[in-house]
Amino acid sequence: MWTFTIGSVPGPTALVLERQFDEHNVNWRFTGNKLDMINLGSYNYLGYSVNEGHITDSVQQTIKELGVGVGSTPNEVGRQEIHHKLESLVAQYLGVEDSIVYGMGFATNAFSIPALLGKGCLVISDEQNHASLILGCRLSGAVTKVFKHNNMEDLERIVKNGIIEGQPKTHREWRKI
Structure with a gap:
C-alpha cells in the first residue's frame, strides 16, 4: 500500500x-x-x-538477436557466447589473464565472497555494509565481526581482538582476515 x-x-x-x-x-x-x-x-x-537514444536502440537490436532472459549467475541460467566475449574484452582492457562478469551487483558480492573466504576466516565488516556483502559473508561460512560505521577506534579494537583471540573455541590463528 x-x-x-x-x-x-x-x-x-x-x-x-x-x-x-x-x-x-x-x-x-x-x-x-x-x-x-x-x-x-x-x-x-x-x-x-x-526509452529513446543509442542505448535503447542497442538494447532492442540485442533482444532481436539474442532474446531476453533472467539476470542471474552462470550456474543458475547458463551463459551465451556474448558473455565470453565481454569477459575477454574486460580482461584485455584490464591487462589480466581473464575476468568474470556478473549480471548484477548484488550477485557479484553475494556469490564472489564465498569463493574467496570460508571457514577459518575472519571478516571485519562495517555495520552499514550493503545487504549483498552481508549475505556473501554469511554464505562463506567465515566468522564476521561488525564494527561501528566510520569508527576507527571500534575497528582497531575488533582487529586487535581478532588477532589476539584467534578462532572461536580453538583459538587457532585465522586462515585469512
Whole structure:
C-alpha cells in the first residue's frame, strides 16, 4: 500500500500515478492524473532507464538477436557466447589473464565472497555494509565481526581482538582476515 505505481521509465524524474485514499487510508483508486516527481528510489545510477537514444536502440537490436532472459549467475541460467566475449574484452582492457562478469551487483558480492573466504576466516565488516556483502559473508561460512560505521577506534579494537583471540573455541590463528 505504501508503494507508488510508476507511469513512465524510472529516469531522473518519473511520472507517478496519483491515488486518492478513502477516509481511513485503507482503500484507494487511481485519479487518472500523473504527477511528475523527482526519482530518488531507483537503481538507475548508470542512466540506462531511457526509452529513446543509442542505448535503447542497442538494447532492442540485442533482444532481436539474442532474446531476453533472467539476470542471474552462470550456474543458475547458463551463459551465451556474448558473455565470453565481454569477459575477454574486460580482461584485455584490464591487462589480466581473464575476468568474470556478473549480471548484477548484488550477485557479484553475494556469490564472489564465498569463493574467496570460508571457514577459518575472519571478516571485519562495517555495520552499514550493503545487504549483498552481508549475505556473501554469511554464505562463506567465515566468522564476521561488525564494527561501528566510520569508527576507527571500534575497528582497531575488533582487529586487535581478532588477532589476539584467534578462532572461536580453538583459538587457532585465522586462515585469512
